[in-house]
Amino acid sequence: MTDQVSTKKPGDVREGGSLPQAGGGVALLRGLVRQKELSIVIATIAVAIYFSVSSTGFNNADNYHTIAQFFAPWAIVAAGEVMLLICGEIDLSAGFVFTLSPFVLMSFYNGGTPLFLALILALVVCALIGTVNGFIRTRFNIPSFIVTLGMYFLIEGISLLMSNGAPVSAPTSGWVVSVFGHSRWSELIWVLIIVVVMQTILSATRFGIYTQAVGGNAIGAAESGIRSNLIKIVNFSISSTLAGFGGILDGMRTGSFDPTNGGPTTMFLAVAAAVIGGTALLGGSGTVVGALFGAILLGIVFDGFNLQGVSANSFDVVLGIAILVAMLLNVYLSYLRRRVSR
Amino acid sequence: MTSDGEATVPANEAKDGVVTSSEAPDVIRVEHISKKFGPVQALADISLHVRKGEILGLIGDNGAGKSTLIKILTGFHRPDGGRILFEGEETRFKSVVHARSMGIETVYQDLALVNDLPVYLNLHLNKEVVFRGVPFLRRQQMKKAAREALDTIGINIPSVTSPVAALSGGQRQAIAVARSVHSNAKLLLLDEPLAAMGAKEGGLILRLLDQLKQRGDLAIVLIAHNYSQVVDVCDRVNLLQHGEITFDKPSRETSVAELLELVHAEYRLSATSTESNS
Numbered sequence: 001m002t003d004q005v006s007t008k009k010p011g012d013v014r015e016g017g018s019l020p021q022a023g024g025g026v027a028l029l030r031g032l033v034r035q036k037e038l039s040i041v042i043a044t045i046a047v048a049i050y051f052s053v054s055s056t057g058f059n060n061a062d063n064y065h066t067i068a069q070f071f072a073p074w075a076i077v078a079a080g081e082v083m084l085l086i087c088g089e090i091d092l093s094a095g096f097v098f099t100l101s102p103f104v105l106m107s108f109y110n111g112g113t114p115l116f117l118a119l120i121l122a123l124v125v126c127a128l129i130g131t132v133n134g135f136i137r138t139r140f141n142i143p144s145f146i147v148t149l150g151m152y153f154l155i156e157g158i159s160l161l162m163s164n165g166a167p168v169s170a171p172t173s174g175w176v177v178s179v180f181g182h183s184r185w186s187e188l189i190w191v192l193i194i195v196v197v198m199q200t201i202l203s204a205t206r207f208g209i210y211t212q213a214v215g216g217n218a219i220g221a222a223e224s225g226i227r228s229n230l231i232k233i234v235n236f237s238i239s240s241t242l243a244g245f246g247g248i249l250d251g252m253r254t255g256s257f258d259p260t261n262g263g264p265t266t267m268f269l270a271v272a273a274a275v276i277g278g279t280a281l282l283g284g285s286g287t288v289v290g291a292l293f294g295a296i297l298l299g300i301v302f303d304g305f306n307l308q309g310v311s312a313n314s315f316d317v318v319l320g321i322a323i324l325v326a327m328l329l330n331v332y333l334s335y336l337r338r339r340v341s342r
Numbered sequence: 343m344t345s346d347g348e349a350t351v352p353a354n355e356a357k358d359g360v361v362t363s364s365e366a367p368d369v370i371r372v373e374h375i376s377k378k379f380g381p382v383q384a385l386a387d388i389s390l391h392v393r394k395g396e397i398l399g400l401i402g403d404n405g406a407g408k409s410t411l412i413k414i415l416t417g418f419h420r421p422d423g424g425r426i427l428f429e430g431e432e433t434r435f436k437s438v439v440h441a442r443s444m445g446i447e448t449v450y451q452d453l454a455l456v457n458d459l460p461v462y463l464n465l466h467l468n469k470e471v472v473f474r475g476v477p478f479l480r481r482q483q484m485k486k487a488a489r490e491a492l493d494t495i496g497i498n499i500p501s502v503t504s505p506v507a508a509l510s511g512g513q514r515q516a517i518a519v520a521r522s523v524h525s526n527a528k529l530l531l532l533d534e535p536l537a538a539m540g541a542k543e544g545g546l547i548l549r550l551l552d553q554l555k556q557r558g559d560l561a562i563v564l565i566a567h568n569y570s571q572v573v574d575v576c577d578r579v580n581l582l583q584h585g586e587i588t589f590d591k592p593s594r595e596t597s598v599a600e601l602l603e604l605v606h607a608e609y610r611l612s613a614t615s616t617e618s619n620s
Contacts (some may be wrong), residue, residue, distance in 0.1 A: 221454075
């Protein structure tokens with residue numbers, strides 16, 4: 001699984017080509033320092049090797065599937081959060097949009113809308129929630145932390161009202177169910193599609209460059225004529241839509257839409273995955289691929305601890321340490337990167 | 343248009359005759375501009391002009407009105423009175439975007455560069471090149487164009503793919519200048535490009551300005567605090583005091599000592615005046 005993803009990397013490592021040609025080892029070290037994601041990829045592989053050696057039952061398709069189940073929701077929500085973090089914002093409400101969207105889908109579906117159309121409409125509702133977040137953020141200049149905190153409770157409340165606080169069965173038959181989460185690897189395939197699409201948008205389109213510019217130097221971007229408010233609103237909308245899509249996929253996979261799914265755990269793990277994957281919390285830089293590896297790393301650790309019978313509580317200890325180490329590395333690496341580039 | 347520009351050069355500027363660029367037409371000419379912010383008279387009566395291929399040094403104390411004047415020239419503020427002639431034609435700048443579309447570019451002190459983006463993307467910021475039909479960036483073409491643009495005006499940057507954060511202050515300033523020139527500027531306004539820069543860094547910018555001057559198609563206004571650099575690189579120096587241009591001489595006819603004396607005189611006046619206000 002890691003191999004599949006890493007083959008997509010070279011397209012993104014264009015900058016390496018312009019480096020002065022150095023000896024193999026030195027070049028690798030330089031690459032390590034300049035490409036933030038490389039360090040997280042290596043950490044992920046190292047952790048995978050550790051668990052393969054130390055616990056039987058790690059290396060088989062069933063366990064890979066279990067790992068994918070863990071990290072898929074985090075990776076999908078993280079793909080949107082990365083875009084927002086890069087442009088200097090955050091979406092705390094994404095976790096509850098993840099919770100809400102299946103119930104929106106069900107209310108359309110129960111009203112007689114075909115399932116596929118109900119899914120699309122649910123995503124449109126999620127996109128609108130994100131647009132409202134972005135509009136309040138930019139129009140009234142309220143920090144996104146506050147705006148999306150309000151939306152967090154609002155959406156949580158609506159989810160509880162719509163579900164009456166109890167899980168409902170998801171539809172179980174038809175191609176829509178199979179494609180969107182129910183067939184064995186469908187959730188993982190969607191993760192890969194989303195990561196590839198979002199990474200391409202981020203690194204190969206003007207919108208992606210503007211997202212980085214708005215987060216890196218808001219005044220400068222505005223002076224160059226970039227419409228930074230619009231860029232932010234669109235990213236809020238993307239983040240919300242992806243979170244909603246993740247919620248639907250996850251519910252379809254388990255066959256049940258549960259109001260206790262998602263929420264702050266999913267959202268914060270997604271942000272953690274993004275940060276571990278090299279996204280700067282203050283904006284300006286980051287990659288979707290990095291966030292995917294951050295999510296995979298967390299998934300492997302979570303799964304490995306389960307296999308070894310370590311209590312789930314220690315997972316949080318490891319998570320906390322991982323975030324702190326990632327942040328320290330981030331700061332130290334950006335210092336190194338400056339020196340290497342000179 | 344150009345002949346109009348030449349025609350508007352008044353006789354009292356004849357003392358500029360020794361300066362080589364004096365034959366060139368004015369790119370911008372400002373006549374009796376004034377600007378008030380509430381009770382504050384920021385600009386009282388400003389008249390200045392810059393010719394094609396000329397570097398005008400603009401000096402003055404903090405609060406003298408330099409930034410207000412720059413903001414009027416860039417279309418950010420509208421003047422209360424007076425008129426602006428751009429390339430000989432009377433013009434009212436509706437907005438910064440409007441002024442920029444006419445070829446007025448400003449390099450601000452905050453530089454407007456994005457540190458995490460590589461040099462070539464900064465040079466193309468909001469002017470990115472994409473493939474026809476597909477919205478994907480043409481990175482190779484932009485790298486090549488950036489390299490050419492930097493080479494043309496003689497900026498030596500090891501790699502156009504390094505992030506701007508990896509460059510020194512002088513190199514960053516040079517990139518910002520290059521970006522403005524790259525977009526077909528006719529008038530370049532530089533707001534203290536030499537502030538907080540060491541001698542070596544400052545030298546880089548001064549050489550760059552000299553190279554831009556050699557091209558002969560640009561008019562440059564340089565706001566600076568270091569008088570020796572102003573006298574060194576500028577063709578003409580204007581001193582702005584209390585919203586008025588009180589001094590206008592070709593730099594070869596003035597000296598650092600004279601400029602210092604003028605400004606010191608103002609300090610002494612302020613110190614003795616009982617009604618001194620900024």
